[in-house]
Amino acid sequence: MAAVVKALLIALACGLLFGVGLCVSGMTDPANIGAFLDVSGKWSPNLAGVMLGAIAVHASWLHFAARREPADEKRLLPGNGKRIDGALLGGAALFGVGWGVSGYCPGPAIVALGSGALGAVVFVAAMAVGILLCEGTRWTTKRSGKPSAPLR
Amino acid sequence: MFLAIFGGALIGLSASLYWSLNGRVAGISGILSGVLLNHGQERWLKLLFLLGLFAAGMVFVRFGDRVAAPTLPLLPLALAGLLVGFGTRLSGGCTSGHGVCGLSRLSVRSLVAVPTFMVAAAITVFVVRHVLKLWLPS
Numbered sequence: 001m002a003a004v005v006k007a008l009l010i011a012l013a014c015g016l017l018f019g020v021g022l023c024v025s026g027m028t029d030p031a032n033i034g035a036f037l038d039v040s041g042k043w044s045p046n047l048a049g050v051m052l053g054a055i056a057v058h059a060s061w062l063h064f065a066a067r068r069e070p071a072d073e074k075r076l077l078p079g080n081g082k083r084i085d086g087a088l089l090g091g092a093a094l095f096g097v098g099w100g101v102s103g104y105c106p107g108p109a110i111v112a113l114g115s116g117a118l119g120a121v122v123f124v125a126a127m128a129v130g131i132l133l134c135e136g137t138r139w140t141t142k143r144s145g146k147p148s149a150p151l152r
Numbered sequence: 153m154f155l156a157i158f159g160g161a162l163i164g165l166s167a168s169l170y171w172s173l174n175g176r177v178a179g180i181s182g183i184l185s186g187v188l189l190n191h192g193q194e195r196w197l198k199l200l201f202l203l204g205l206f207a208a209g210m211v212f213v214r215f216g217d218r219v220a221a222p223t224l225p226l227l228p229l230a231l232a233g234l235l236v237g238f239g240t241r242l243s244g245g246c247t248s249g250h251g252v253c254g255l256s257r258l259s260v261r262s263l264v265a266v267p268t269f270m271v272a273a274a275i276t277v278f279v280v281r282h283v284l285k286l287w288l289p290s
Contacts, residue, residue, distance in 0.1 A: 004193060007173075007174050007197060008196060008197060008200050009200075010169070010170070010173045010174050011170070011174060011197045011198070011200040011201040011204070012200040012201070012203060012204045013169075013204065014166045014167075014169050014170040014173075014174070014178065014201060014204065015166075015200065015201035015202060015203060015204020015205045015206075015207075015208075016204035016205075016207055016208055017162055017165065017166040017169070017204070018162075018163055018166035018167070018178060018180075018201075018204065018205060018208075018248075019204055019205040019206070019207065019208025019209060019212075020159075020162055020208050020212075021159045021160065021161070021162030021163035021164075021165075021166060022159065022163065022205075022208070023159070023208055023209070023212035023218045023219055024155055024158060024159035024162060024218070025155060025156045025157075025158070025159025025160050025162075025163070026155060026156060026159065026218055027159070028209070028212070028218055028219045028220065029217070029218060029219070029220040030220060030222060030223070030224075031220065034277060034281075037270075037273050037274045037276075037277040038274075038277045038278070038281060039274055039278070040278060040282060041281065041282075045153070046153060046156040047156070049153050049156035049157045049160060050156045050157070050159055050160035050163070051160060051251060051252065051255075052157060052160060053156070053157035053158065053159065053160025053161040053163070053164060054160040054161065054163040054164035054167070054251075054252040054256075055160075055164065055252060055255050055256050056160075056161070056164065057160075057161045057164025057165055057168060058164040058165075058167045058168050058252060058253065058256040059255075059256040059257075061164070061165075061168035061171075061172070062168070062171070062256055062257055065168075065171075065172060082260040082261065083261070084260065084261065084264050087242050087243060087244075088242075088243045088244070088261055088264060088265055088268075089243075089264070089265075089268055090239075090242060090243070091238075091239045091240065091241070091242030091243025091244070091265075092239065092243040092250070092264075092265040092266075092268035092269040092272070093239070093268055093269065093272040094235045094238055094239030094242065094243075094272075095235065095236055095239030095240045095243060095246060095269045095272075096239070096268065096269035096270065096271065096272025096273040096274075096275075096276065097232075097235050097239075097272055097273070097276045098231075098232040098233065098234070098235030098236035098239060099232075099236060099247075099269065099273045099276075100272065100273035100274065100275070100276025100277045100280065101224075101228055101231070101232040101235075101276055101280060102222065102224060102228070102229055102232035102233070102236070103222075104222070104232070104233075104236065105180075105181075105236065105240075105246050105247040105248075106180040106181040106184055106236065106237075106240060106246045106247075106248070107180040107205065107246070107247065107248050109233070109236075110180065110184070110202055110205040110206055110209070111205050111206070111208055111209035111212075111219060112209055112219060112220075112221070112222070113206055113209060114205070114206040114207060114208065114209020114210035114211075114212075114213060114219070115209050115210070115213035115219045115221060116213075117221035117222060118226070119221060119222030119223075119224065119226060119229050120221070120222060122226050122229050122230050122233065123222065123229050123230070123232065123233040123236075124233065125230075125233070126229070126230040126231070126232070126233025126234045126236075126237065127184065127233040127234070127236050127237035128184070128188055128237060129233075129234060129237060130233065130234040130235065130236065130237020130238035130239070130241065131181075131184065131185050131188055131189075131237040131238070131240075131241045132188060132237075133234075133237075133238055134237070134238045134241035134242050135185075135188075135189060135241065
C-alpha cells in the first residue's frame with residue numbers, strides 16, 4: 001500500500017514539475033506557439049529551445065541510467081515498436097492541424113485549465129471527446145486493455 | 153530564450169524522474185487517455201499527474217502573463233481540441249510523448265511523428281493567418 005501512495009505522490013510531483021517547466025518556458029501562451037509555427041511571420045525559436053533543453057536532460061538521463069543498470073536498456077524502446085503506418089502519419093498530421101489552429105497541445109491545455117478560462121475547459125473537453133472517438137473506432141484492438149508496466 | 157531552455161530542462165527532469173521512479177513515460181496525451189480509459193490504480197496515477205499540471209497553472213496564472221487564456225472563439229477551439237485528442241490518440245503521442253520522450257530515446261515512430269505534426273502545424277498556421285486571414289498573430 002505504501003508503494004502505491006509513494007507512486008501517487010511521485011506522479012503528483014512530476015506533474016507539478018512538468019507544469020512549472022511549461023509555464024517557465026512560456027509554452028502555456030498560445031502566442032508563443034504561433035510565433036514558432038509561423039515561419040513567414042516574425043519567427044521565434046523559443047519552442048526549439050524548450051525541446052532542446054528537455055531532450056538534452058532526458059536523453060542524458062536515459063543514457064546514464066542505461067549504463068548504470070544495463071537491464072534497463074531494453075526499456076529504452078517501449079513496446080509500441082517501430083511500425084510506421086497510416087495511423088501514425090495521419091494521427092500526427094491531424095494533431096498538427098489542431099495544434100496550429102489553437103496553439104495548444106495536451107500539456108499546456110491542462111495547465112491552462114488551472115487558469116479557469118472557459119476556452120481551456122472547452123478545449124480539454126473536446127480533446128477528451130477526440131480521444132474517446134478514436135478509441136471507439138477501434139474497439140477490436142482493445143489497446144487500452146493491455147497490462148501496464150509494474151511500478152518500480 | 154534562456155527561460156525557454158531552462159523550462160525545457162525542468163520538463164526533461166520531470167520526464168526523467170517519472171520514468172526512473174514510476175517506470176512510466178511522461179506523455180501528456182497518453183496520461184489523459186489513461187484517465188479516460190484505464191481503471192483503478194493506473195487511473196489515479198494519471199489523474200494525479202494531471203492534477204500537478206493543473207496546480208502549476210493555478211499558481212502561475214497569478215504571477216505574470218505566462219499562462220494566457222485562449223483568444224480564439226469557442227467553436228474553432230473545440231474543433232481544434234477534437235483534432236488534438238483524436239490525432240494524438242491515433243498516433244500514440246503528442247509534443248511530450250513523441251517530442252520529448254520519444255526523441256530522447258530515438259524512437260523511430262517519434263522521429264517520423266514529430267516532423268509530421270510540426271510541418272502540419274506550420275502549414276495550418278500559414279493557411280489560417282496568411283491565406284484565410286482568419287485571426288491575426290497576437
